[in-house]
Amino acid sequence: VSLVTGLAGTGSDPPPTPQRASLLAEMNRREVSNPNEVLASGNTSMVLVRAYLRPGIQVGDRFDVEVRVPSRSDTTSIRDGWLLSTRLTELAVLGEQIREGHLMGIAEGPVLVDPAADPEKDPALATRGRILGGGVALKPRPLGLVLGTQHQTARTSQQISAAINHRLFTFVNGRKQGVATPKTGEFIDIVIHERYKDNIGRYMQLLRNIAVEESPTTLQARL
Numbered sequence: 001v002s003l004v005t006g007l008a009g010t011g012s013d014p015p016p017t018p019q020r021a022s023l024l025a026e027m028n029r030r031e032v033s034n035p036n037e038v039l040a041s042g043n044t045s046m047v048l049v050r051a052y053l054r055p056g057i058q059v060g061d062r063f064d065v066e067v068r069v070p071s072r073s074d075t076t077s078i079r080d081g082w083l084l085s086t087r088l089t090e091l092a093v094l095g096e097q098i099r100e101g102h103l104m105g106i107a108e109g110p111v112l113v114d115p116a117a118d119p120e121k122d123p124a125l126a127t128r129g130r131i132l133g134g135g136v137a138l139k140p141r142p143l144g145l146v147l148g149t150q151h152q153t154a155r156t157s158q159q160i161s162a163a164i165n166h167r168l169f170t171f172v173n174g175r176k177q178g179v180a181t182p183k184t185g186e187f188i189d190i191v192i193h194e195r196y197k198d199n200i201g202r203y204m205q206l207l208r209n210i211a212v213e214e215s216p217t218t219l220q221a222r223l
Contacts, residue, residue: 001026003038004045004067004081004111010119011045011081012074018098019070020046026087045075049086049107051135056143056192056200062133065107069127077126079113088135102139109134143200145180145188145207157182163212168193180207 001022004011014020020039023046027035038044051065067083069075085108090101109131117125147157165178170191179191196203211222 002047002049002086002107003027003084004047004078005043005084006080006082007043007045007075007078008080009042010075010077010079011042012076013040014046014070015072017070017072019048045069045073045078045081047078047083049083049088051088051105051107053104053137053141054200055141056197056203057137058140058192058197059137061137061197063105063135063137065109065131065134067111067129067131073127075127076119076123077113077117078111078129079117079126081111081129083108083111083131083134104139105135105137107131107135143190143192143204144183145190147186147188152186154182154185157185157188159212161188163210164188164190164207167210168207170194 001019003023014023023039024035027038032038039046047067047069049065049067051063053063057063065083065088067078069078085106087103088105088107089103092099092101111129111131113129114125119126145160147160161178161180161182164180168179169176170179170193171177172191177191179193181189181191183189190207192200193203196206211219214222
């Protein structure tokens with residue numbers, strides 16, 4: 001839950017909900033003066049912010065952020081608005097209450113609304129937008145390979161890792177290092193190769209098709 005500012009009178013005072021209470025608590029934590037007056041302004045609007053952190057994302061990587069107005073809001077448009085700095089955490093419903101998890105990222109920036117959205121003809125589109133690259137990851141999402149049940153042995157895990165490292169490597173603190181590290185007989189930890197950081201699907205496809213213990217004859221036949 002966050003606040004969009006800089007609106008041209010298209011904002012609204014949010015109704016008394018748990019979301020408003022959460023926003024007020026955040027504003028008090030940041031020592032905002034007269035938070036209720038700020039919320040009552042037509043130039044601000046309470047919004048809901050969410051984002052998808054792709055598999056393999058690293059600390060400091062940027063991602064797109066989705067912004068939308070709550071369903072009970074009187075806000076008519078968030079065009080040209082600016083999302084204030086927002087903490088993004090995991091949320092889950094436990095014991096009929098919404099609980100916060102780990103802090104995963106920070107988001108801030110200008111809200112991009114569909115240029116064709118008309119607040120009168122299609123109010124839903126005018127109260128929904130994105131911040132391109134507006135989020136910064138604070139925690140990584142690890143990537144790895146899980147061996148099938150029939151292949152879960154330490155030897156197999158090491159063989160697969162060796163085959164991957166023969167093909168792909170990266171540099172850590174100036175030292176050449178393979179991207180695969182066998183953790184157990186079941187799981188292999190994978191470091192994202194710089195060339196594939198924006199195409200994880202292709203990266204995993206490549207890893208899954210690397211041949212293990214291939215003889216020169218077999219390699220020639222495959223090529």
